[in-house]
Amino acid sequence: MDPRVHEHAEILVDWSARIEAGDNVVLSVAEGAHDLAVAVAEAVGERGANLVATYDSEELARAYLRGHDGEFDSNPAHELALVENADVYLRLGGGRNTTATADVPSPTRQAYRRARTEIREARMDTDWVSTVHPTRSLAQQAGMSFEAYQEFVYDAILRDWESLAEEMAQLKTVLDEGSEVHIEKSETDLWLSIENRTAVNSAASVVYDSHNLPSGEVFTAPADAEGTVFFDIPMTVDATRLRDVQLTFESGEVVDYTAEQGEAVLREILETDAGARRLGELGIGMNRGIDRVTDNILFDEKMGETVHLAVGRAYDACLPEGESGNQSAVHTDLITDMSEESTLSVDGEVIQRDGTFRWESGFAGGT
Amino acid sequence: MDPRVHEHAEILVDWSARIEAGDNVVLSVAEGAHDLAVAVAEAVGERGANLVATYDSEELARAYLRGHDGEFDSNPAHELALVENADVYLRLGGGRNTTATADVPSPTRQAYRRARTEIREARMDTDWVSTVHPTRSLAQQAGMSFEAYQEFVYDAILRDWESLAEEMAQLKTVLDEGSEVHIEKSETDLWLSIENRTAVNSAASVVYDSHNLPSGEVFTAPADAEGTVFFDIPMTVDATRLRDVQLTFESGEVVDYTAEQGEAVLREILETDAGARRLGELGIGMNRGIDRVTDNILFDEKMGETVHLAVGRAYDACLPEGESGNQSAVHTDLITDMSEESTLSVDGEVIQRDGTFRWESGFAGGT
Numbered sequence A, B: 001m002d003p004r005v006h007e008h009a010e011i012l013v014d015w016s017a018r019i020e021a022g023d024n025v026v027l028s029v030a031e032g033a034h035d036l037a038v039a040v041a042e043a044v045g046e047r048g049a050n051l052v053a054t055y056d057s058e059e060l061a062r063a064y065l066r067g068h069d070g071e072f073d074s075n076p077a078h079e080l081a082l083v084e085n086a087d088v089y090l091r092l093g094g095g096r097n098t099t100a101t102a103d104v105p106s107p108t109r110q111a112y113r114r115a116r117t118e119i120r121e122a123r124m125d126t127d128w129v130s131t132v133h134p135t136r137s138l139a140q141q142a143g144m145s146f147e148a149y150q151e152f153v154y155d156a157i158l159r160d161w162e163s164l165a166e167e168m169a170q171l172k173t174v175l176d177e178g179s180e181v182h183i184e185k186s187e188t189d190l191w192l193s194i195e196n197r198t199a200v201n202s203a204a205s206v207v208y209d210s211h212n213l214p215s216g217e218v219f220t221a222p223a224d225a226e227g228t229v230f231f232d233i234p235m236t237v238d239a240t241r242l243r244d245v246q247l248t249f250e251s252g253e254v255v256d257y258t259a260e261q262g263e264a265v266l267r268e269i270l271e272t273d274a275g276a277r278r279l280g281e282l283g284i285g286m287n288r289g290i291d292r293v294t295d296n297i298l299f300d301e302k303m304g305e306t307v308h309l310a311v312g313r314a315y316d317a318c319l320p321e322g323e324s325g326n327q328s329a330v331h332t333d334l335i336t337d338m339s340e341e342s343t344l345s346v347d348g349e350v351i352q353r354d355g356t357f358r359w360e361s362g363f364a365g366g367t
Helices: A003-016 A032-048 A056-069 A078-082 A106-114 A117-124 A136-142 A146-157 A161-176 A263-270 B003-016 B033-048 B058-067 B079-084 B106-114 B118-125 B137-143 B146-156 B162-177 B261-271
Strands: A025-030 A049-054 A088-093 A126-131 A181-184 A190-195 A201-202 A217-220 A224-231 A236-238 A242-252 A251-259 A279-285 A306-312 A331-337 A343-346 A350-354 B023-028 B050-055 B087-091 B125-131 B180-183 B186-193 B198-204 B216-218 B222-233 B235-237 B240-250 B253-261 B279-285 B306-312 B333-337 B345-346 B350-352
Touching: A003 A032, A003 A126, A003 A146, A025 A032, A025 B079, A032 A049, A032 A088, A049 B079, A056 A106, A056 B033, A078 B023, A078 B050, A078 B079, A078 B198, A106 A263, A136 A146, A146 B186, A161 A217, A190 B050, A217 B261, A224 B033, A236 A263, A242 A263, A242 A331, A251 B253, A263 A306, A279 A331, B003 B033, B003 B079, B003 B125, B003 B146, B023 B033, B033 B050, B058 B106, B058 B222, B079 B118, B106 B261, B137 B146, B162 B198, B162 B216, B222 B333, B235 B261, B235 B333, B240 B261, B240 B279, B240 B333, B261 B306
Parallel strands: A025 A049, A025 A088, A088 A126, B023 B050, B023 B087, B087 B125
Antiparallel strands: A049 B050, A181 A190, A181 A343, A190 A224, A201 A217, A217 A279, A224 A242, A236 A242, A242 A251, A279 A306, A306 A331, A343 A350, B180 B186, B180 B345, B186 B222, B198 B216, B216 B279, B222 B240, B235 B240, B240 B253, B279 B306, B306 B333, B345 B350
């Protein structure tokens, strides 16, 4: 086995999920993630934790969903009990076809999602981590050769996370102390209230309330939004291409939306429930190890010199004690490039201009 | 997809497991069983049942077990809760390498088994069914080409189960009314008490207390055993070849054992716990659709003109109400050929001679 697979497993188990003896671990394995699953199983065994592996095949999900009439039982007891009794939930992505579920009707998809709110909440109460094993399908999605894609993935994952966490702490401080974020660029003039919200220094470890490997972003949960934002980085959502999305917010809610491509899927997402029209996340990508778009949200949203916003569910870690934040069955990220003719300001002060933060050399300053 | 895969899935879901709307189904998927899992998922969705798929990869199990120090937590809560809340447990065998776990130390294997008694019991309280998807690895184990092996498997599975159930009912009646079974053949002279035990007409459906697909055997749980039995049909247990096993019983317990090949594994099985030295099952193969040994217990033990005995756990269905029968963490079947110079008698009357039952044409009779 490629030694990088074992290194990946070690970082996942030790740095990210902090697995210890006696932990009840659920390992969710995508169709193409077998090799990583084997390496993770070995590491989980070495730590003395307990393992259940689930098979999260998209072809299986497609067949089940297409067979079903769409009236789903809510939160089936066996699956809920599995997750409620888990300490750690590791999701190993890496399918064999990124469009495997393209012919599942969206209403079915949404009904299934809505029926599983408690299961999702229970999963988020665990020390969960999502990562991805490089597959040919993901390489194809990225427009890359398999070998080059493997290099890309391991460059993003096998790094010095402690050192990146220190860099990101500076932005967290700015956001924690700030009240209002202003994003300006072409076709974008957006104001976000972040008062009393706590930013997460997402350093790919549950001890940082960070649940993605790789990570490398600082994110918070906006309380309010006003204005318009244009997302120029394309992506694939629910097996459908989304390109050049524009959202307009009034009092925190999407009141107008367009997409050059994929508008129907965008509409379905926004109509899932009431919370799907409000923001759950403002994220600022700071992982310059991720140097290209690969059409995979796990990587794209962490890319340096980008900002992303998610409609839907907010993460509890960003909210004041006792406040529930935005609730939704969805959490869909959309990304905008900040590398040129853009500013990100907090309380009237420019924090990032044309991709460069104020603590970096070459920062042009200004207000 | 091969239409036989869909037929297999339909028989599994409808005839065998009797899945209905609202049932909580666990689908255990071996590494090579993906196609069958997809077809079963579709059928489970069509019935309106709820699905969790587990990934039962032997390579993953090997890595976990070899990584672990061998002191396993007993019955981890997440896995136990999953199974306790399941109505149906479908096990889809079909690996990619029948010797995938050959280098897991036996003490580790046994310790893992012992630590999971409650999980195993909970699984057996569900409407569980074990079946197998034909793989190249299983074809190789059988010494067959892949295409011929597929034919073999589907010939055994895609059949008229109702009609076979009627044939088998005759033997069930004999065993239910009988007290003592006597098996005589070369190197074999074994007496089994079956008084007050109930035989199972194993017609591949949970409504018959039959949990294998294919099935086609009548089995019961001996209360006592005396004498010697020779198993001339070779098999592979725990990735090790077992050949020409001879067991000698006194007062129901194995007091002497030999094996031409695999004696170490036989010893480990018999030493797992106290119940591993006593019989849990007497089974009589009646599926003449299975016409050759393929070194896979699911098929071999159902073969017409054979008898098998299992050391270890007895099935509750065979026991009088309130009686617990033989308890053990193991259940290992061993098979003997009854087609030549053999008799199976019940209460002094020959029921089968040289493979032919007394209700079949060509039966030679006698006592």
